[in-house]
Amino acid sequence: MDIERAQLALLTELAEIARTLGSPQRLMLLQHVSQGARSVERLAELTGLSVANTSQHLQHLKRSGLVVPRRDGKRILYDLASGPINELLAALTYLAEHRRAEIQSVISDSVNQTERLEGISREELLERLRDSSVTLLDVRPREEFAMGHLPGAINIPLEELEERLSTLPVEHEVIAYCRGPHCVLSVNAVALLRRKGIRTRLLNAGFPDWKAAGLSVETGA
Amino acid sequence: MDIERAQLALLTELAEIARTLGSPQRLMLLQHVSQGARSVERLAELTGLSVANTSQHLQHLKRSGLVVPRRDGKRILYDLASGPINELLAALTYLAEHRRAEIQSVISDSVNQTERLEGISREELLERLRDSSVTLLDVRPREEFAMGHLPGAINIPLEELEERLSTLPVEHEVIAYCRGPHCVLSVNAVALLRRKGIRTRLLNAGFPDWKAAGLSVETGA
DNA sequence: AGAACACTCAATAGATTGATTGATAAAGCT
DNA sequence: AGCTTTATCAATCAATCTATTGAGTGTTCT
Numbered sequence: 001m002d003i004e005r006a007q008l009a010l011l012t013e014l015a016e017i018a019r020t021l022g023s024p025q026r027l028m029l030l031q032h033v034s035q036g037a038r039s040v041e042r043l044a045e046l047t048g049l050s051v052a053n054t055s056q057h058l059q060h061l062k063r064s065g066l067v068v069p070r071r072d073g074k075r076i077l078y079d080l081a082s083g084p085i086n087e088l089l090a091a092l093t094y095l096a097e098h099r100r101a102e103i104q105s106v107i108s109d110s111v112n113q114t115e116r117l118e119g120i121s122r123e124e125l126l127e128r129l130r131d132s133s134v135t136l137l138d139v140r141p142r143e144e145f146a147m148g149h150l151p152g153a154i155n156i157p158l159e160e161l162e163e164r165l166s167t168l169p170v171e172h173e174v175i176a177y178c179r180g181p182h183c184v185l186s187v188n189a190v191a192l193l194r195r196k197g198i199r200t201r202l203l204n205a206g207f208p209d210w211k212a213a214g215l216s217v218e219t220g221a
Numbered sequence: 222m223d224i225e226r227a228q229l230a231l232l233t234e235l236a237e238i239a240r241t242l243g244s245p246q247r248l249m250l251l252q253h254v255s256q257g258a259r260s261v262e263r264l265a266e267l268t269g270l271s272v273a274n275t276s277q278h279l280q281h282l283k284r285s286g287l288v289v290p291r292r293d294g295k296r297i298l299y300d301l302a303s304g305p306i307n308e309l310l311a312a313l314t315y316l317a318e319h320r321r322a323e324i325q326s327v328i329s330d331s332v333n334q335t336e337r338l339e340g341i342s343r344e345e346l347l348e349r350l351r352d353s354s355v356t357l358l359d360v361r362p363r364e365e366f367a368m369g370h371l372p373g374a375i376n377i378p379l380e381e382l383e384e385r386l387s388t389l390p391v392e393h394e395v396i397a398y399c400r401g402p403h404c405v406l407s408v409n410a411v412a413l414l415r416r417k418g419i420r421t422r423l424l425n426a427g428f429p430d431w432k433a434a435g436l437s438v439e440t441g442a
Numbered sequence: 443a444g445a446a447c448a449c450t451c452a453a454t455a456g457a458t459t460g461a462t463t464g465a466t467a468a469a470g471c472t
Numbered sequence: 473a474g475c476t477t478t479a480t481c482a483a484t485c486a487a488t489c490t491a492t493t494g495a496g497t498g499t500t501c502t
Contacts, residue, residue, distance in 0.1 A: 008245060008249075010314075010317070011245040011248045011249060011252075012245045013317045013321070014242070014245075014248055014310075014313050014314060014317050015242065015243050015244050015245045015247075015248055016243075017313060017316065017317060017320075018239050018240070018242035018243040018248075018313060019239070019240060019242075019243025019244070020243075021235070021236065021239035021240075021243075022236050022237075022239040022240025022241075022242075022243045023236050023240070023489090023490090024229060024232040024233045024235075024236045025490090026236075027232045027235055027236055027239075028229075028232055031232075039448080039449090040448070040449060040450090041448065041449085049491090050491075050492075051448080051449075052449085052450080052451090052491080052492070052493080052494095053490080053491055053492075054449095055448095055449060055450060055451090056450085056451095056490085056491085057490095059450080059451095065320045071498095071499090073448095073499070073500070074446095074447060074448055074449085074498080074499045074500055075447090075448055075449080075499095076448075076449065076450095081320075082319075083316055083319040083320055084312065084315055084316050084319060085316060087312050087315070087316075088309075088312040088313060088315075088316050089235075090312075091305065091308050091309040091311075091312040091313075092235050092238060092239060092309060092312075093231075093235060094305055094308070094309075095238060095304055095305050095306060095308075095309050096231065096234045096235050096238060098303075098304040098305060099234075099238075099286040099302075099304060100234070194231075244459095244460085246460090260478080260479090261478075261479055261480090262477095262478070262479080270461090271461075271462075272478080272479070272480095273461080273462075273463080273464095273479085273480080273481090274460080274461055274462080275479095276479060276480060276481090277460080277461085277480090277481095278460090279479095280480080280481095292468090292469090294469070294470070294478095295468075295469045295470055295476095295477060295478055295479085296469095296477085296478060296479080297478075297479060297480090
């Protein structure tokens, strides 16, 4: 019974966080806040909500420990709290994408949708690279990138991705990769980019697989 | 602008999933379902909910694409939908745990992040008590306080602290304590008082430690 | 000190959600 | 066919959530 009560307490905590995320407005706020500390007024502007309403949603986010306020003169800046918040959002986005792809594949017969989600194979990538119709993105840390990467890839470590979004060429589809088929880095990157409306796919293989397959590799920055 | 609309649509989808997870009952159902397909009646039994209520929650989960029903004779079995649902739950749990750990170790939502919860040792406290240069504050519930407390301590349960702030003597530094070194009550009390500009520190030990060390104890209100 | 500013708080009305009840539908049994 | 089991649906009421309004708090500037 004591275990059951503890279980219930934990689930109640989880539910509280989840319910906080259960509003498009708050998700929008969170997304803006995750790009750096912002004042209430700025956030109201960015989201199109009234200031009072924005304030209330921010209080809600604060109560759930997702944002942290900090006074700066006469304004109050809200910042993302520490902890794996982006990871949670990534997981949520990823699931939503998965679900959407599933629904679409039932309606239309297009395999393209599921493929989009599942990722891209080495073979297809090679083909697309030949006619340079993709942007290849390596989200590993700088050091790993320097040790070797796929030819033509550009390196933006995941932590910097959000702020350096504008430097990313988006005229083509973006293919993200990191260390392996289920490396968290690239999954997060794909979720982030898709939230921004950028067409993005995941490379099924990571850099080690690529190298192991004997394909060409570049080194240096 | 078109991107913005797509953004909003995606966020609405995310919010819908999140809101579905925003209920302890549904999380409980999901947890049971994730261990294998179960009938409505069985799930009602496992969770202690009524059958009709269980059914409704399951409909909700189904609408959000988290579970899938399948007929088996006269019963209907619910199974976990495909997709990274467990990953999402894991991310949620991870964040909740992270948040909990943070509350216990640091001043999570204090305005001034530079302020640390600098603690005070039993030895120093004894010395300060001798020349009555501190106010000793016990933030545990009344009942616990009556069962025994540090000599000279005044009792203001955490819930009442904010409204009874004016009754707190603040000419000296305030030392707060409750049950143990990382009891959430006193951590919150310290954060609250510091926000109000009252010099406050946390006693490294709680009441149980004090008693165990054989130091003198008062009882009664 | 007083005005302007940025934000929060409290109160409200309208919409949404949760649990309960009783009625309905679908499958299996006799 | 009738009857039972199992689950859903429809209707209800209390509780909660959202956005708006206007008042109140703390900070800076003059």
